[in-house]
Amino acid sequence: MPLTDIDAVVFDVYGTLLDVDSIEARRREVAPEAAGLVGLWRAKQLEYSFVRTLVDDYVDFWAITEAALDYALATLGVALDPAGRTQLLDAWLALEPFPEVPAALAALEGRPLAVLSNGSLAMLDAALTHSGLKSSFSAVLSADTVRRFKPHPAVYALAPAWLRTPAARVLFCSANGFDVAGAQRFGLRVCHVSRGGTPLDPLGVEPDATIRSLAELPALLGKGA
């Protein structure tokens, strides 16, 4: 059954629109011996964004990403020259969209679309430009403007403020469980993007919809695909 009364659709970026798996391919080139690096890097990137928000000591997502990489390198005992470190970090600026994303966004044309991400504006600008998605969006909403990271409610509040519409008329799409929980607790409508049928983190929320890829989104909003 289509969702009704939706004024705008807002998307998480990393892992929802853009595929972060290419970071692992970059790692294999730059640091072929460091098998567990990307897993630890991303876990620490997530942890640091949560912790910095909880202790109210903000630095932007690029600084978080750098600190998490440096910790992962130190913990695994991987020596990397500055050029290699830069190559790994820059992978965040050159992510590819999931294959269905460009067509799905095109099919939603006419409706206001935005991204809402923990990434800094510079990171988002680079990644959305590289992936060719930037012109699909009328707003790039970044946690950096409120100096807290998702799932803090202040970040989700950017979406209804942008549109001057009630939170319940905004549909937020994310593949990340913590993001689904945060958006729903704030009061947005939420669509969980479960590629490959990955289970939703059991955080006490039930999304308004669950789809296997963004290709299902136009139909969910009552537009034939």
Add this chain to the structure above:
Amino acid sequence: MPLTDIDAVVFDVYGTLLDVDSIEARRREVAPEAAGLVGLWRAKQLEYSFVRTLVDDYVDFWAITEAALDYALATLGVALDPAGRTQLLDAWLALEPFPEVPAALAALEGRPLAVLSNGSLAMLDAALTHSGLKSSFSAVLSADTVRRFKPHPAVYALAPAWLRTPAARVLFCSANGFDVAGAQRFGLRVCHVSRGGTPLDPLGVEPDATIRSLAELPALLGKGA
């Protein structure tokens, strides 16, 4: 150089006083085929405690631990009967102290000592009783009483409130980087317990002291070991 003007010493529990590595031994008995289970379980336990606090939707640490285990089992496709699940969960109630801990706590006798943990009181009671440490402490301070998890400042505030002493006269000891950051941002004095020389998460804080085990603590407080 010894730390001066310390009225009380407060300890994190899991990973600082009690060794959580025995959970992996239990896993090998109960679910020998599920190699990555404990790592994912603990990562999700940590993540859910952060997320539940950020979105202000508290459940206690036992419920967090159950949800994290169930997610890890589902994600890895591990089928476990209810008895096996209970055995894994109950490992949290039967952790052993790190070897130096009983003697280190005995050497601090005469000074008020407490634990400050994300664990629920029931979990802490069971684990401190099993490990034989309970009688060392004059207070068991649990995140459950403020319905938020560390590193939220409300949890650290329990320590000076318990003693009616300024935060800067309380020494907090933890092996966990997020906990070092949270305690220091709140205003406690902080000692990082770095067993095996593990690097401190780069969260912008510098602990007042770093020790390799709690055996160094009496000397740090100006008492010969």
